[in-house]
Amino acid sequence: MRPGFVTPDNMAMLTDLYELTMAASYREHLPRERATFDLFVRKVPPGRSYMVFAGLEQAILNLRRFSFGPDAIRYLRSTRLFPSSFLRFLETLRFRGDVDAMLEGTVFFPHEPVMRVTANIIEAQLVETTLLNTINLQSLIATKASRVVEAAQGRPVVEFGLRRAHGTDAGLHGARAAYLAGCAGTSNVLAGQHYGLPIFGTMAHAFVQAFPSEKDAFRAFVHTFPKGTTLLLDTYETMQGARHAVEIASELARRGYHLGGVRLDSGDLVTLSRQVRQILDAKKLHTVKIFASGNLNEDRIAELLRLEAPIDAFGVGTELSVSSDAPSLDVVYKMSEVTRHGRRFPTQKLSTKKQTFPGRKQVSRLSRHGRYVGDILALEGEAVPGRPLLVQVMRRGQLVRPLPSLASIRQHMERERARLPSRLRRLGDVRPYPVHVSAGLRKAVQELQRKLKEKG
Amino acid sequence: MRPGFVTPDNMAMLTDLYELTMAASYREHLPRERATFDLFVRKVPPGRSYMVFAGLEQAILNLRRFSFGPDAIRYLRSTRLFPSSFLRFLETLRFRGDVDAMLEGTVFFPHEPVMRVTANIIEAQLVETTLLNTINLQSLIATKASRVVEAAQGRPVVEFGLRRAHGTDAGLHGARAAYLAGCAGTSNVLAGQHYGLPIFGTMAHAFVQAFPSEKDAFRAFVHTFPKGTTLLLDTYETMQGARHAVEIASELARRGYHLGGVRLDSGDLVTLSRQVRQILDAKKLHTVKIFASGNLNEDRIAELLRLEAPIDAFGVGTELSVSSDAPSLDVVYKMSEVTRHGRRFPTQKLSTKKQTFPGRKQVSRLSRHGRYVGDILALEGEAVPGRPLLVQVMRRGQLVRPLPSLASIRQHMERERARLPSRLRRLGDVRPYPVHVSAGLRKAVQELQRKLKEKG
Numbered sequence: 001m002r003p004g005f006v007t008p009d010n011m012a013m014l015t016d017l018y019e020l021t022m023a024a025s026y027r028e029h030l031p032r033e034r035a036t037f038d039l040f041v042r043k044v045p046p047g048r049s050y051m052v053f054a055g056l057e058q059a060i061l062n063l064r065r066f067s068f069g070p071d072a073i074r075y076l077r078s079t080r081l082f083p084s085s086f087l088r089f090l091e092t093l094r095f096r097g098d099v100d101a102m103l104e105g106t107v108f109f110p111h112e113p114v115m116r117v118t119a120n121i122i123e124a125q126l127v128e129t130t131l132l133n134t135i136n137l138q139s140l141i142a143t144k145a146s147r148v149v150e151a152a153q154g155r156p157v158v159e160f161g162l163r164r165a166h167g168t169d170a171g172l173h174g175a176r177a178a179y180l181a182g183c184a185g186t187s188n189v190l191a192g193q194h195y196g197l198p199i200f201g202t203m204a205h206a207f208v209q210a211f212p213s214e215k216d217a218f219r220a221f222v223h224t225f226p227k228g229t230t231l232l233l234d235t236y237e238t239m240q241g242a243r244h245a246v247e248i249a250s251e252l253a254r255r256g257y258h259l260g261g262v263r264l265d266s267g268d269l270v271t272l273s274r275q276v277r278q279i280l281d282a283k284k285l286h287t288v289k290i291f292a293s294g295n296l297n298e299d300r301i302a303e304l305l306r307l308e309a310p311i312d313a314f315g316v317g318t319e320l321s322v323s324s325d326a327p328s329l330d331v332v333y334k335m336s337e338v339t340r341h342g343r344r345f346p347t348q349k350l351s352t353k354k355q356t357f358p359g360r361k362q363v364s365r366l367s368r369h370g371r372y373v374g375d376i377l378a379l380e381g382e383a384v385p386g387r388p389l390l391v392q393v394m395r396r397g398q399l400v401r402p403l404p405s406l407a408s409i410r411q412h413m414e415r416e417r418a419r420l421p422s423r424l425r426r427l428g429d430v431r432p433y434p435v436h437v438s439a440g441l442r443k444a445v446q447e448l449q450r451k452l453k454e455k456g
Numbered sequence: 457m458r459p460g461f462v463t464p465d466n467m468a469m470l471t472d473l474y475e476l477t478m479a480a481s482y483r484e485h486l487p488r489e490r491a492t493f494d495l496f497v498r499k500v501p502p503g504r505s506y507m508v509f510a511g512l513e514q515a516i517l518n519l520r521r522f523s524f525g526p527d528a529i530r531y532l533r534s535t536r537l538f539p540s541s542f543l544r545f546l547e548t549l550r551f552r553g554d555v556d557a558m559l560e561g562t563v564f565f566p567h568e569p570v571m572r573v574t575a576n577i578i579e580a581q582l583v584e585t586t587l588l589n590t591i592n593l594q595s596l597i598a599t600k601a602s603r604v605v606e607a608a609q610g611r612p613v614v615e616f617g618l619r620r621a622h623g624t625d626a627g628l629h630g631a632r633a634a635y636l637a638g639c640a641g642t643s644n645v646l647a648g649q650h651y652g653l654p655i656f657g658t659m660a661h662a663f664v665q666a667f668p669s670e671k672d673a674f675r676a677f678v679h680t681f682p683k684g685t686t687l688l689l690d691t692y693e694t695m696q697g698a699r700h701a702v703e704i705a706s707e708l709a710r711r712g713y714h715l716g717g718v719r720l721d722s723g724d725l726v727t728l729s730r731q732v733r734q735i736l737d738a739k740k741l742h743t744v745k746i747f748a749s750g751n752l753n754e755d756r757i758a759e760l761l762r763l764e765a766p767i768d769a770f771g772v773g774t775e776l777s778v779s780s781d782a783p784s785l786d787v788v789y790k791m792s793e794v795t796r797h798g799r800r801f802p803t804q805k806l807s808t809k810k811q812t813f814p815g816r817k818q819v820s821r822l823s824r825h826g827r828y829v830g831d832i833l834a835l836e837g838e839a840v841p842g843r844p845l846l847v848q849v850m851r852r853g854q855l856v857r858p859l860p861s862l863a864s865i866r867q868h869m870e871r872e873r874a875r876l877p878s879r880l881r882r883l884g885d886v887r888p889y890p891v892h893v894s895a896g897l898r899k900a901v902q903e904l905q906r907k908l909k910e911k912g
Contacts, residue, residue, distance in 0.1 A: 006624035007461050014624055016643040017657030025680035075649040132619035163588035164784045168462035169623030187472040193531040201473030206791040209803040224481035234807045267808040318784050327783035328620045328774050335662040347665040351690045352723040
């Protein structure tokens, strides 16, 4: 056991205790029944008009290697909560269910299942927490990143929030989700290694401080990295930093290299970027890019561009990596169908403000002139217009087909954004998107509520 | 390589690229110099009056096993960014520096170093991102959890936000941080296994839905878990759920068991808890506890208790696990000293609103009548009153003494909270705590600013 790390070997244990207690009781009372669960988000977070589905690849990988190892069983035994027969059952348990899901990178709306799990009820229940944890993180960050990318109007956005992301996994998979939603890359080296993301980064203030003077620091850095380097200007005083950068650029030019860019990380970025641009242009350094960072988010980027700040690229850290204005999705995993003695019954939760839709469902998307105009939440198999969004990805615990590459997910997401109604893409403006409930589903809701009330 | 997981083997790669580019340039220009970095938070997050230091144990573990394996070197070579000599150097690099830190569970305030790293400049720089990532997460959650625990006025608070925590590591270490700050335990099974935390959990709505009726579900569950079980009441209608629970309790009583509690997870918790208490008390079920959950945070708990809702324990999920009103700390890692040809020089960053304090520092805490009255940020070795908070934990890469147990950290945190001025413990009220800058440190700042300006 490696304390303090979550690995494929102990992933199944990263779960809420009640999943295991429920599983133990299902094992006793309903061992052969099957259930369907929908993974969906109850509402769009404040300030957003749409969400982006991400994390499916990791969710599926976790299902494929779902198992309880000897350490896990030993610990569970030590809690004295579970019958031994249940622990022996867990030893060989694998996930062998069916999963339908939207394509990663698909835009989605409240109450639409983004994943649908149908499996033996024990298996379907036990994977709840890991699925929620995985999909919440990546969909949250992809949703935020899509807004930041939109604000930058085609200028590259680099994600560099690893230090403020919530732990190691958030750092690694936040970078993946941000890239998938259109970021140009990340500062995160491990994300570069694992997911092939473009990685970016040159120097921090400490580097400048380490040398007797700013100019010494710049000179040392371009000696090590002469090609297309970016220099950080604001360790002491930005304008002076810009003048030093210009000197370094001319020294580089004599050696046959050119300076790639300069970075501003504090102060009034509108004024500073204009002044720095002037200093650069006065020396014919038109190709040297201005890179801005420092507490940026989609609103600040939009404001900088509205004021025509001559900024060529943005680095966005904390606000992107924790989605700080809306740091969680109201993502849930709810049972919509269960078998009783093998017969399928729709199920529904009626809790105040937390009602769910019963039955196996499909989401159908309607388009007009290449733009999305509305979705229909319907029963599976119901005849409704539009394109169905849920497709089978796992069957009996096996992948139906290889998962798409990250590059193709990123392309899909870009097309999705282009197909959204323009009112939904506008920042600072929350617009509803019509999600209709089909006639069949409405009828199913009414029937089930009547039955549940009758039963009392 | 295991894609998609951060393990001890690849932890060093979970870093920002610029740490590696700076390291490569230090290696070329300043290979034998040493540097001191302070890890501190620039400001208290909105709504808070103090912060709680947490995550030191994991930070130190990461320093002890800091290394670049063959996969890492292979990937770094493939980027063509680095000289081969630097990559060979990385192959054998370990962290061999000194670390001073506050005790985990200590309350702290802006600009106070919670950790101070002194090492070869390359090592000190390379560990920046992992230290920030680790300390930010756990200190953030411990700070939030301390408020939630305070609001509950001695009633147990169980953390169960794993599903909405930002990924696996946030789930595991958020649970640790919440426990350290006074939570009674967690729903997170892996956190129970790794850190010995008490784990809690019984059933979700899905369990109730899986059976033909609520009563069938309750009966099945207590058959599997007869001892002290908690039943969830609001799947369909809470009062009816309460009546069903009462029936189950009397069935249990006939078998010699008693019902442990009931859980309310939606609706008006004040009214519902009173009505449920009445139903229970009418059947002499005075020992059956009422457990409340559902979008709780410190403010809602305080309000429930102000209105005298008869709730015995709270389950807090999302808002605790993502610290949703303030989802990041403004935690930074700044160079405060560097050697040049072996001689120590204080360093300082002057960026707008991001100035730092130069030199190796110590934090001294003043008490009166058992309560903290103020801190002094001073130079190391300066004669100031009070108790020094930074103590050496690592020397030349080795632990100076074993790290404290989680139980003792939790006790320390409880004492810390008791010693805070009561105005700082009040929720909904932000109060400043005096952090004085010593005469010696003020003088050092003035001298350094003069020198930096002269140099131009």
